[in-house]
Amino acid sequence: MPVVEAFDHVDALEPLFMAEFEFLPRIGEYLSIDTPPGYFRYYKVVEIWHRQDKEGGAFRACIRLEEDD
Template identity: 45%
Template sequence: MAQVEIYDGEGDELLFTGQFDFLPRAGESIARNTDDYFHYYEVIDVWHREDSEAGRFQACLAVKIVD
């Protein structure tokens, strides 16, 4: 499973991180259950950020709330 950082597409604020079996693509949706309520997000961008100290890349998504 890949650890993915999910950012607000408007403000580049980190919303949450999650474990994904595969990386969602732009145009796909993510549903997240928080406090027994589903929040829906549309993926608008996908990129990989390099962590130069660790020598690895971090998968990142930008999303917009569809709720």
């Protein structure tokens, strides 16, 4: 399964989180993250790109999210 880096704004240098997905989320889809105690945070996928790692040259999938209440 591919590892996807999720960022919360355009100029973020560090990902909000990294996760394994069975498939790459598409623009317009929503993700929910479980937060204790029993609540969820909802995010909308607004941008997708791939970046190349300096070490090894592998490409990594990245998504930008906007929090949606």
